[in-house]
Amino acid sequence: MIHNPEIQKKIHEEIDRVIGKEKNIVMEDQAKLPFFNACLQEVQRITVIVPVNLFHRTVEEVIIDGYIIPKDTALVPQFEMVHKDEKQFPDSWKFNPARFLDANNNFIKDDRVTPFSLGKRACAGEALARMELFMFAANFFQHFEFQPENPTKLPPFKFNYTLAKHIKPFNCRIIDRK
Template sequence: MACVGNIIFHLLFGISEPLEDEAIHKRAETAFQVAKTFNHPFVYLVTLFPFLKYFRFLAGKTYEESIRCCEELSIFYKRLIQEHRETINYEGEPRDYTDAFLMAQRKHNPNLNEEGEWSDKQLIGVVGDMFFAGIETTTTTLEMFVYYMIHNPEIQKKLYEELDRVIGKDKTIAMSDQPKLPYLNACLQEIQRITVVAPINLFHRTSEEITIDGYNIPKDTIIIPEFEMVHKDEKQFPDPWKFDPTRFLDAKNNFVKDDRLTPFSVGKRACVGEALARMELFIFAATFFHRFEFLPEEPNKLPKYEFNYTLTKNIKAFNCRIIERK
C-alpha cells in the first residue's frame, strides 16, 4: 500500500512524494517483493542452521529475486544516508529518523566503524526493517479487518453508526478523534487478537542459561514466543474464534486496553514501529469505513476463511465490492 509506505518513508528520510508518483508505488512493490523473503521456507532453515546462507542458490528464483530487490533498496538507502550526512545540521533538531541516528552515531561511533550498533550497516538494517515490516504487517492487518467486516455486517453497521454520530459526514478523521471512538478501537484490538499476523513470532536466542517454571533453558537455545496461544486461550477469551469487539468494552461502552494482547511483542525486543503502526491502523481503518461500505463480491457468497501461513499470516486474495457512503 503506497500511502502507508509514503508515511514511513517520510519519517525515515523526510521525503514525501505525491501518491500519483510512480516511484512510491514501485518502492512499495519492491518492499512487498522483499517481504516474500521472510515468507520463504528457506528462511526457517537459515535461522536454525546459519551455515545454509552459503547455499542460498538452493532456495530458488523467488528467494533470489527477493534478495536482489533487498540489495537494490540497500543501495538506494546508502545514497540517501550520504545525502543526509552532507546536509545535516548537527547542532539543530533532527529532520527525521536518519538525522537522529547520524547525530547519535557522531557521538558513539565518530570514526564510522563499519561494524557495531552505530554503524551505517546498522542504520540500513533498521531502516529496512521499519520500511518492510511497516508496510507488510499494517497492510495485512487492514486487509484482515476488511475481510472480517464483510463477514460481520452487523458489526460493520455499528461502526458506521459510531463514525457518523461522532465524526459526521464531511470531517477528515485525525488522531485526536481516537479517544472518541471506543467501538472502532475495540474492533481494531479484536482484529489483532483474532488474526495474529506473526503467528509464531520471531525467533529469539537465550543469552544465558535460565530457569522458568522449573524448566531449565540452556544458553544459546532458540526460542519462539507463542503469543497466539494466549490470544486463542478459551480461559482468557471465551469463544476465541468468534470476532467480538465487545470483549474490550466495559459496562458503559468505554474502550478497555487489554495487556494480554501482544501483537507487537513485549519487552526490549518489542516492535520499534508499534506507535506508528497503531496510528496507521486507526487512521486508515477509520477513514475506510467512514467513507466506504464493504460488501462481498456476490450477495450471500462470503469469501472463504483461507490463510497463508509462513513467518507471517495473511488472508488469501479475495474480491469485494466497495461502495461510497453518502
C-alpha cells in the first residue's frame, strides 16, 4: 500500500463508509467490502508465498494443449507463473484490484488465484487462514495508514526466496487514523 497510496485511500473510504471507524469489523462485514476483498486477492496474486509447490505425479496420461504428459510423470506446480501470466492477468506486475471487480464493483473471486494450492493437496487451514487474513488486514486498515519512512524514496519491492518467498525488510510509518 506504500507504493499505491491511491488504493489505500479507496480502502479507507470503503471501510469508513460501510463500517465506520468505531465499530469492530467482524467476518459478516467481509461481503460488504468488495474493493477491500479485491485488494486482498490482488495481494495474494502478486505476492505468492510458496512460488514452487511440492512434487506431484500424473496417475494417468494427460493431454494439455496438445502436449502428452505420460502416466507417472513428476510435476512441480508453479502457481506464481500462473499468477504472472500476461494472458491470464494482463500487466501482471501492476497492482490492480479492479481486475477482480465486475461492472457494478462487486467482488469476483478468481479461481486462477491459488495462494493455498488446489485440489486434494490444498492447504487444510485455508478457510481459517482466509478469515484471519481478512480480519487482521481489515482491522489494520480501519485504524492505520501506511506511509513510506522517507516520503521522497519508496522502499524497494523485492523478495528473498527460500522455501517460502518473503519481502525484504523495509521501514515504514504506521499512522493512527483517529
